Every structure is written in structure tokens, then in C-alpha cells.
Amino acid sequence: MANGEWRTRLVSGEVNGSFYLSAQKAGLSEADAAIVTNIFKEQINFTRALRMGDKFQIIKNEQFVDGKPTGQAHIVSARFQQKTNEYTAFLFNDGRFYDKQGHSLTRAFRRLPLQKSYRVSSHFNPRRKHPVTGRIRPHNGIDFATPIGTKVISTGDGVVTRIGNHKFAGKYIDIKHSSRYKTRYLHLHKINVHKGQSIKRGQIIALSGNTGRSTGPHLHFELHMNGRPVDPLKAKIPLTRSLTKSDKTAFLKLVSMRTNMLDSLLDPEINKAHETILAD
Structure with a gap:
């Protein structure tokens, strides 16, 4: 990382109209809203699936130098909560986003439609x-x-x-x-x-x-x-990718920590954007 102070910003909001406008009202930038939309593009139809009152929580890391933002920032976790569905995204150290079970959010396929091999x-x-x-x-x-x-x-x-x-x-x-x-x-x-x-x-x-x-x-x-x-056997398609056993252990620890942070946004006493300074 470049010199400076990295701060973790927690943002929460509710969908009221479009997510794009709701995200900005909650304190996210236009670029942030676009990034979140891209993260969940394979899971959520943002024009049809979201409903008024759906909740979202975002964890974003931002860099500061001499107390001023440098413009360097990245979203590391996000969650959407609906009445019957929950969508999660956690950035791992391989640069990919996964849901809380460790499944990649990038749309991927199995090669074959059967649980075992057949002739x-x-x-x-x-x-x-x-x-x-x-x-x-x-x-x-x-x-x-x-x-x-x-x-x-x-x-x-x-x-x-x-x-x-x-x-x-x-x-x-x-x-x-x-x-x-x-x-x-x-x-x-x-x-x-x-x-x-x-x-x-x-x-x-x-x-x-x-x-x-x-x-x-x-x-x-x-x-x-x-x-x-x-040809289903030869076509170049994105295939499923799984975390290794050691990576899965580290990932689940990360999920636990970040989920606690996301849950903290549901507390009415602190349900607003706030910052926690992290050590370099």
C-alpha cells in the first residue's frame, strides 16, 4: 500500500426508488454505486428485483494523507437484504468477490449436467x-x-x-x-x-x-x-472455481469479521455512515 492512513467506512441505506439514487443518498459516490452494481450483476437484476425498503450495507476502504482523501478507495464487502433473500459479497486476497459460503460471484458453469460421469x-x-x-x-x-x-x-x-x-x-x-x-x-x-x-x-x-x-x-x-x-464439451465457458481448504478457512474468518461489521449497521444507535481508522 502507498503511504497514508486507510480508513474503513461503513455505509447503510434502504432502497427508495433506484439503487443508484438510494446509494448516493446513503453517502456513496456515483462510482461506488456503479461498482456495487457490477459486483452483483450476475445475482441481482437492479431494475426489477429490488423493492422499496430493501436494505443494503457496504464496507469501503479509503486512503487519507495528511487527513485528506487521496481518491484511492475500494469496496471490500457488501450485502443486500430483502424479505426472502440475502445477497453478500466479500473481497478475498485473490482479488475476487465471493458470497458468505465461499462461492465466486462471477457467473460460472459446471461442464456436465450430471452428478457423476456417464458414457x-x-x-x-x-x-x-x-x-x-x-x-x-x-x-x-x-x-x-x-x-x-x-x-x-x-x-x-x-x-x-x-x-x-x-x-x-x-x-x-x-x-x-x-x-x-x-x-x-x-x-x-x-x-x-x-x-x-x-x-x-x-x-x-x-x-x-x-x-x-x-x-x-x-x-x-x-x-x-x-x-x-x-459443443458443451469443448466450448470456452467460465467454469466454477473453488477456494482451497486453507483459503476457505482464512476466508470464513474474514467473513465472520466483516459480517459483524455489517450487522453493526443494523443497530439503530449507529445506523449511519461512520469511519474507523485502521493502522497502516
Whole structure:
């Protein structure tokens, strides 16, 4: 760190209108509001998901020299509290933000939609000869030779945009993960989610089956990027990253300390922006 005194500033507020204006009213700058929005961009839809009365608490480190701010500052923790949801962000020493359980806030995916490995019975192939019709047609995903009733999991966080029962695809689920990514799960035996439902990475969404036009029990899985199907086994996607065991221990200690600081903002006696001088 550069010479100077670093102070920790604790800021809290409630959403009243837009978060952007509410953050400034609470004492954050325009840049701070933009940074917080960026931190939670994969978790919170700031134009639709926030409601009046939702609470937020922010921990921000600022540098001072000779008692004057230098302009050097960074947000190290943030929390949003709604009636039924809580969103947290803690900056770790690797420069990444994680939630309080240690999950990275950067949207990431599992490579496969199953809890264990199964044989790939048919690969992604833009010019595959269909095993039933014999016609040359694109195979827009990969098929796993799963027994009927095998648990199917979502490869990423997202929202169920469509479910149905098609004469060719059988029972199926479409999940939108962002404006860029979508996944599809076909020939299912049982669907465990509903349209509009928010889904977490690794959540069980269905049981595999043999519905629709199929030569045998299997799961057909598709990954679409920017509206086009790609090979799920080879596509360059952000994959999940986990903290090491030693890092996790240090991280949870950090979370405990910062959570106490965030909780202090809920005390009506000190529920306002304040500063604590930290040693260099």
C-alpha cells in the first residue's frame, strides 16, 4: 500500500426508488454505486428485483494523507437484504468477490449436467445421420447414456424459460443463464421445476428418461452461446472455481469479521455512515 492512513467506512441505506439514487443518498459516490452494481450483476437484476425498503450495507476502504482523501478507495464487502433473500459479497486476497459460503460471484458453469460421469452415446455434430430417420441433420448437443430416473442438474445459475412435452424432444427444460448463455435438457422422465423459477448451479431439475423420439434411455444436453448451439464439451465457458481448504478457512474468518461489521449497521444507535481508522 502507498503511504497514508486507510480508513474503513461503513455505509447503510434502504432502497427508495433506484439503487443508484438510494446509494448516493446513503453517502456513496456515483462510482461506488456503479461498482456495487457490477459486483452483483450476475445475482441481482437492479431494475426489477429490488423493492422499496430493501436494505443494503457496504464496507469501503479509503486512503487519507495528511487527513485528506487521496481518491484511492475500494469496496471490500457488501450485502443486500430483502424479505426472502440475502445477497453478500466479500473481497478475498485473490482479488475476487465471493458470497458468505465461499462461492465466486462471477457467473460460472459446471461442464456436465450430471452428478457423476456417464458414457457419451452421441457427440455434438452439425452433420449427424439421425439414428431413427437416417437423414443428415445437426445434432445440437451431446447424449449421455443415463438410465431412466438419473438425476439431472443445472450447469449454472439461471431462470427456467420454457418446459414442455414435444413429440420429438420429449419432456424438456430450457434455462436462460444470461443474455449470452442458455442450456436445454431433453427426453426427460420427470421435470422438477416450473417456468419462471430461479435455479442455482448444481440444483436437481429433472430425472432423465426416454420420452419423445428416442432409441433408448438417455439425456440430451445442449449449450447455446449468443443464440447458437456449441459443443458443451469443448466450448470456452467460465467454469466454477473453488477456494482451497486453507483459503476457505482464512476466508470464513474474514467473513465472520466483516459480517459483524455489517450487522453493526443494523443497530439503530449507529445506523449511519461512520469511519474507523485502521493502522497502516
